């Protein structure tokens with residue numbers, strides 16, 4: 001039996017918006033318990049309300065992923081997690097819209113890299129004890145190319161991709177699934193802040209459904225759309 005096909009106890013960071021909120025909704029069904037994190041209590045509560053309406057049990061945590069101690073206090077006591085999605089992240093574009101407070105390159109690394117580590121670390125020890133569980137790390141197709149418009153963002157996502165790939169190698173024999181997610185452009189408040197053309201942009205609901213299908217098969221790398229993924233791999237050669 002595939003232990004990854006039907007996770008029931010699921011934790012998602014950055015669930016108050018965009019892809020994280022869409023992921024919460026695809027996993028929202030009777031019998032499932034969702035643990036949702038974010039900084040904005042009101043947006044988080046709205047997502048939780050939809051999740052409960054779909055029949056799932058849900059709790060929320062207002063927490064900053066950069067705060068290692070608070071992340072440990074939230075995640076470590078939840079001992080039977082089937083799936084953890086380290087999704088929370090920021091880009092520098094969000095700063096331009098004033099969507100988030102003061103964001104500098106250091107904040108991009110703190111959120112996108114340290115925030116992922118702070119999510120994975122308190123979950124993985126229980127998974128080792130149980131010999132099961134699954135962790136998904138949110139990288140990006142931007143991890144394959146150092147775009148001059150977003151050096152910190154691309155570097156942070158490359159770090160997450162390498163971290164996830166190494167974790168997979170280290171944990172496969174332990175029975176733990178690790179996947180790295182590399183989306184192209186997805187409609188969300190993050191991309192709403194972009195003023196440039198975003199080829200093959202897709203809706204967050206479509207992206208979330210695709211991610212769910214691939215996680216159920218414990219795919220090492222969930223990269224989409226494939227055409228842009230292959231283009232990025234070729235570009236990365238130059």
Ligand SMILES: NC(=O)c1ccc[n+]([C@@H]2O[C@H](COP(=O)([O-])OP(=O)(O)OC[C@H]3O[C@@H](n4cnc5c(N)ncnc54)[C@H](OP(=O)(O)O)[C@@H]3O)[C@@H](O)[C@H]2O)c1
Nearest residue numbers: 014016017018019038039040064065088089185186188190
């Ligand atoms: N949209 C895309 O095209 C795209 C493409 C590739 C990868 N990604 C990645 O996908 C993830 C989700 O992005 P999105 O497009 O859905 O963006 P979004 O709508 O801006 O959502 C970002 C989420 O991360 C949370 N977050 C940000 N900083 C946080 C912090 N310090 N502590 C806790 N939560 C924090 C936000 O919560 P609050 O608002 O409540 O603080 C929000 O729920 C990010 O890692 C992003 O880099 C996005």
